[in-house]
Amino acid sequence: MNSPASDQERILFLLKELCNQFGPKFERNTNMSLSRFELLHQLYQEDEVNQSSLQKSVNIDNAAVTRHLKQLESQGMVTRRRNPSDHRETFVSLTKEGREQILSCSTEKRCFVNQMLQDFSPEELDTLTDMLMRIQQNISRY
Template identity: 45%
Template sequence: MSVTICTVRLQIFLQLQAVNKELTSKFESCLGSSPSRVEILHYLLQHEEVAQSALQKEVNIDAAAVTRHLKQLEAAGTIVRYRKEDNQRATWVKLEAEAKRQIEHSYQEKSQFVKDTLAGFSEEELEQFLQMLDRVSENVSRVTKSQLGGEHK
């Protein structure tokens, strides 16, 4: 029985979904957080301290969600929120030292996971794979934009 191109496309799509689900689950377990919280923690890891309002703009998460995440992170002892004497209006945020160490360790675990996941591929194959994924991403964006604009193909 010959496999049609439509069947192959569906198999690729389903496989991409399955891999994404597994990768997301592993990534979140490595870092112990949701993607939004990981983005916040990553930004804080890169900056010694940041105003909460600036953090919200940088991670592009709505203000209420950032506040909710930060309150939970503060309660867990991961971050500290404070006001500076010279500016009582702004709330500043920084990582606790132990949390910073744990996040750096989890990044090492994630890096090893990525290396292990892509083991056996040549540099050329990895570059081709990245180009194909870029094309898939561009196609998804194009299709999404055309559907939002009312154009159905």
């Protein structure tokens, strides 16, 4: 006979299920993956950034960032250029179309987040944020 999962195991499985649901539903609502949104959002904050700094700030592996940026560049949302004094370094910036896309997507993202967190009080949101940050810190120390 199987024993019931502990509360801690239940939390682990709930978090896993949330991760499995979150990405596809976010993408369906915004027409953009969360990774791409995060890249564009980060670029929106700065005029131009080198690709390795961008990769570190969004915490996505280098190959995935390169793949995303190539696709975004082919869609006209970002431009990339080599540093003339160090050809190993690539600078990335948003195009006008990229800026418009992130603004449009931000509205859809807000609607998604509002729906996801409806019926939570401000105090509950503060507590949830604190708990998730503690989980993140615990995992990073593991």
